Amino acid sequence: MSTKYTEDHEWINVEGDIGTIGISPYAAKQLGDVVFVELPEIGREMDKGDEAAVVESVKAASEVYAPVGGEVIAVNEALEDAPETVNASPDGEGWFIKIKISDADELDALMDEAAYKTYCDGL
Amino acid sequence: MIDLKQTKLHSLHVAAGAKMVPFAGYNMPVQYPLGVLGEHNHTRAKAGLFDVSHMGQCFIAADDGTFETAAKALEKLVPASLTDLEPGQQRYSQFLNEEGGTLDDLMISRLGFEGHTHKLYLVVNAGCKDADYAHIEKHLPDGVSLDIKDDVLSLIALQGPKAAEVLGAMNSAVKDLVFMTHTDLPLTKTIWVHVSRSGYTGEDGFEISVKHDDVEELTKLLLAHDDVQLIGLGARDSLRMEAGLCLYGHELDPSVSPIEAGLIWSIQKHRRSADAGYLGAARVANDLADKSTKRLVGILPEGRAPAREHTEIQDMDGNSIGEITSGGFGPTVGGPVAIGFVGRKFTKAGTAVQLIVRGKPRPAKIVKMPFAAHNYYRGA
Known part of the structure; x- marks a missing residue:
């Protein structure tokens, strides 16, 4: 089990061929108060870089992109009534979707935690 | 990249941890560490302090020293009736082009201070001010002059249910002002201000015009109060949206008439005919009568998804009937709100x-x- 990060501040936590996707605490802080999350339908196939979800703060809407390709197998329905969970626990209860990863090799292009931290420090 | 201007409170914003963004040519605070939601709620519950020094401030006065000459000159450029303004009275109006589209919206006050009641004081939008000044200069007759004060005056707003108590502690005379009135008074032994009981949040509150040299001292005095918190442009937008107030560049632009924008309340009855004598009067009269013209409305989306600016509005049969001009989350409403034309x-x-x-x-x-x-204060 490992967590990888994108330059767009998504994270994916991998267990076997299942990946749980969310946004990093850095991203959640930059967005500000999250008031709505639009999640995809279960069963949707997406490629790496496709729009996986939309997260809306008071100020603006932002896209969340799929860190790797796969099929959506679960969405965090709790975010419908409690979108603020994204701010309270971005790397825990504020996860967005789970996917069945189609090509595990795509994970290699992502940053590990140390590399992501260095990346954020440089922003 | 264009050099951004700074207000005299720039270093105070930065020290307060503000996130600064470019806005209308200025580097302005969009939010402080409290965040948009917290700042919005603070303003509705207590008192929010806004730096709006990017806005334009100017005076119009006539060489003959009469109010009537100055008021008549400006009445050629705005739908609002001005010659009947009492000393200290304030009105909201718009600059219109010849086609009746809106060039800017503005506040107009007749000064109330003895010896100055012949002067008009204007507050215009930051993004429009240079064009506004050129427009005024072009149309003012000889003997009436424009005096731009942006090199001298800052502008701050104190808004919220605690605003009168906070400002009243500095000079209790501010408590006697009612909504849309204006006066000049000292807030300390050395700081004199123009103050009006108005704002852009829907709350009771004040807009305070103060010399550049005094604005930081005054801001710090106000912030020393437990109920006062700095508020950025983010919450300013959600507050004005919930209050149903137009924002230039969104609800208003050179194609939109004040009638379409729902601003008929700002046009006194005798100023609604095509021959009222101001630029754009024919359009105002036409749009009042013509049923084909669009109107600005409030829109409440069901569910939690905000609908942002430029979202298409359709009727229930799927026909396009308009577009959203401002939309987002309304913290006081507790859900999405939007404004648009249909x-x-x-x-x-x-x-x-x-x-x-x-x-x-x-x-x-x-x-x-x-x-x-x-929650405007209209008198005890």
Whole structure:
């Protein structure tokens, strides 16, 4: 089990061929108060870089992109009534979707935690 | 990249941890560490302090020293009636082009201070001010002059239910001002201000015009009060949206008449005819009579998804009937709110419409504005 990060501040936590996707605490802080999350339908196939979800703060809407390709197998329905969970626990209860990863090799292009931290420090 | 201007409170914003963004040529605080939601709620509950020094401030006065000459000159450029303004009275109006489209919206006050009641004081939008000044200069007759004060005056706003108590502790005379009145007074032994009881949040509050040299000292004195918190442009936008107030560049632009924008209340009855004698009067009269013209309405989306600016509005049969001009989350409402233009037959409160958000139709209904009740002080 490992967590990888994108330059767009998504994270994916991998267990076997299942990946749980969310946004990093850095991203959640930059967005500000999250008031709505639009999640995809279960069963949707997406490629790496496709729009996986939309997260809306008071100020603006932002896209969340799929860190790797796969099929959506679960969405965090709790975010419908409690979108603020994204701010309270971005790397825990504020996860967005789970996917069945189609090509595990795509994970290699992502940053590990140390590399992501260095990346954020440089922003 | 254009050099951004700074207000005299720039270093104070930065020290307070503000996130600064470019806005109308200025580097302005969009939010402080409290965040947009917290700042919005603080303003509705206590008192929010806004730096709005990017806005334009100017005076108009006549060489003959009479108010009437100055008022008559400016009445050629705005729909509002001005010659009947009492000393210290303030009105909201708009600069219109010849076609009756809106060049800017503004506040106009007749000064109330003895010896100065012949002068008009104007506050205009930051993004429009240079064009406004050129427009005024072009149209003012000989013997009436424009005096731009942006090199001398800052502007701050104190808004919220605690505003009168906080400012009243510095000079209790401010408590006697009612909504849309204006006066000059000292807040300390050395700091004199123009102060009006008005604002852009729907709350009771004040806009305070103060010399550049004094603005930081005054701001710090106000911030020393436990109930006062700095508020950024983010919350300023959500507050004005819930109050149903127009924002230039969104609801208002050179194609939109004040009638379309729902601003008929700002045009006194005798100023509504085509021969009222100001630029754009024919359009105002036409749009009042012509049922084909669009109207600005409040829109309440069902569910939690905000519908942002430029979202298409459709009727229930899927026909396009308009577009959202401002939309987002209303913290006081506790859900999404939006403002937009629709055809005249869709303006009735309760009318069901759909909003096309990311390609999907979402149900919404037309509602009366404001979304959050106004709390203006109109007298004890």
